[in-house]
Amino acid sequence: MTRVVFLLVPQLQLLDLAGPAQVFSTAADLGLGYEIGYVAEQEDVTTAQGLPLRAATEWPPLSAGDLVVVPGWRESTVRGDGGPSPAALERLAAHHAAGGTVASICTGAAALGRAGLLDGRRCTTHHDAQDELAARHPGAYVVRDVLYVVDGRVVTSAGIASGIDLALHLVAGRHGPAVAARIAREMVVYARRNGDEQQTSAMLRHRAHLVDAVHHVQDLIDARFTTRLRLSELAAASGVSERTLTRHFTEATGLTPLRYQQELRLERAEHLISHGATAEAAARAVGFQDARMLRRLRART
Template sequence: MPRVVFLLLPRLHLLDLAGPAQVFSTAADLGYGYELSYVGEREDVPTAQGLPIRAQVTWPELDTGDLVVVPGWRGPTFHDSPRLDPDSSRRLAEHHAAGGTVASVCAGADALGRAGLLDGRRCTTHHGLQDELARRYPRATVVRNVLFVVDDRVVTSAGIASGIDLALHLVAVRHGPGAAARIAREMVVYTRRNGDERQAGALRYRSHLSDVVHRVQDLIDSRFTEPLPLGGLATASGVSPRTLTRIFGEATGMTPLRYQQTLRVERAEHLIGRGASVESAARAVGFQDARMLRRLRARTNVPSAGSSGGGPAGSASSTYDA
C-alpha cells in the first residue's frame, strides 16, 4: 500500500494540504490503496486560515513507492518561511536519494530547495514567488506560468488549487488516466489539467473516463505544434485509426484533428494577447501561415466532430497539421 506523507509546517494553507489529501483519500476510498500520514515538527500546527491541525511528530517508515508532499504556507516572501528543522530536510533528501518521490505545493518549493532537491532541476511555484525562488536557488531552473513541473521524482506545483492537479497527475502516472478521471469526477473537479497552463482552455474535453483517449490527448497536448498523422496516433494508442476516430468522438465530441486545432488556437490567442502578431502566433503554434488561424478564430462555435478544418479529419491518411 503506497503511503503519502504530508510534512506540515506552521501557517500552511489549508487548500495546499486539503486538495492533494482529498485526491489520495478519494483514491483510497475507490480501492487504489493509499495510506495518508501527517507529520510535523510539533504536534499542533497553526494554519494560515486559523484552524489548527494536529500532526504526528514521528515519521513513518518510507519505501521507494511512497510520496512525501510539502504544502505551502502564507508569507509574502520566502524570507517569511517557517523554520525547517535539519532533520526534516534530511528526511526529504534521503527519501529522494533512496528512490522516492518528493512534491511541493506553492511555497513548499522552498522546503525542497533547502533540502537541496531543486539544484540542477526544473521547478515551479506560485507566480508571485517565482522570481524570488530563482534568486534563492540559482542552480535551479524555475519554469514560469505553469501548473506543475516533474523532474527526476521532484514534483513542484503552483499555488493553492494546483496541488489537486499535481496529485491527479501522480495518480494517473501510477494507475492510468482513467483512474484520475474517476477520482476527479468523484471530487467534481477537472479530470486533469496539464502542467502547462497554455492548454487550460481545452479542459472541457477531459471529463471522460477513456484511458485510450486520455493518452492520445496527452500525446497531442505535448506535441500539438507538430504534424500528427492519425495513423501514428492510432498506433501509439494501440487501436485502429477508425476505432480511434470513433472513441475519440464519443469521449470528446470532436476528432483528434479538431482537438489539436483547438489547442493551437488557444495557444495562439495567448500569444496574440501578449503582443504577438497573428502571423507570428500562427507559425509558433504550427500553422504554415496565418490563413488557417484566421479562419478558425473567425468561427464563433467549436465545429462539430465531422468538421475537418481543411482536410479529411477522420481518414487514416489525415495529418494533424493545418
C-alpha cells in the first residue's frame, strides 16, 4: 500500500488538488494499492474557488515508498507568505530525508523551496511564477516552459492541469505506461503529455491580443488545422479582404495565417512523434502529404 498525502493550504487551487487526486483514486479503484490522505493546519480549508474542504490535522505515518503532494494556492507568484507553515515544511523535509518522494503542483514549488528541497535541483512551476522562484531560490535550476520535472525524489510541475500529467507519469513509472494510459482513458484525458512539452500550446501563445476578427479566424484554424484552408475562405469568414486579414493577423500574432496553421500542425506532430509515431505517420495525421514539409518545419524551428 502506497500512501499519497496532499498537504492543503488556504486558498489552494482546486484543480491542482483534484486532478492528481483523481489519478491516484482511479489507480486505487483498479486495485493498485493507493491510499489517499489530506492533511492541513486546520480541519476546514477554503479553496481559491470558494469550495470548503475538510482535512485531517494529524499526519499519518509515512514510509519511504509514500508520496507527499503540495498543490498550489491562489498567490500568482511565489512572493507571498501563503502556503504551508514552518512545521509543515519541516514535515516535508523530514519525509524526503527519510527516503520519501515530495511533489508540487504550480506555486506549490514555493513550499518545496522554503523546505530547502530545491537547492541544486532542477524544478519548474507555473510560467508566471518562474522568474520569482528562480530569484528566491538561486540554488535551484528552474526549467522554463515544461510541464513537469523529476529530479530524484523531488518532482515539480507547472500550473493547474499539469498536475494530472505529473501524477500519470508517477503511476507510469511504478506500474508501466499501459496502466497510466488506462487511467487517462478512464478520466477522458486526451493524451498523457510528456514532461518536456510546453506549458502553453500554440493555440494559447498567440491569443494575447484584442482583435475580434483575428480571434475568429484563429478559432476556424484551430478547429480545422489538419485540413487545407484557403486564405480567401478565411478572409470571407472574417468579412475583410485577404490582404487586410493577413495584415491584421500578422500585427496581432506575429504570424501569417499559414504560418499559424503550420505551427499548430508542427506542435501536434511533435506530440505524436514523442508518443511513438513515425515522422511519416505524424505528418499525414496533421495534414501534410508526406514528411518532407514536416522535416523542413522541424529544422527551421
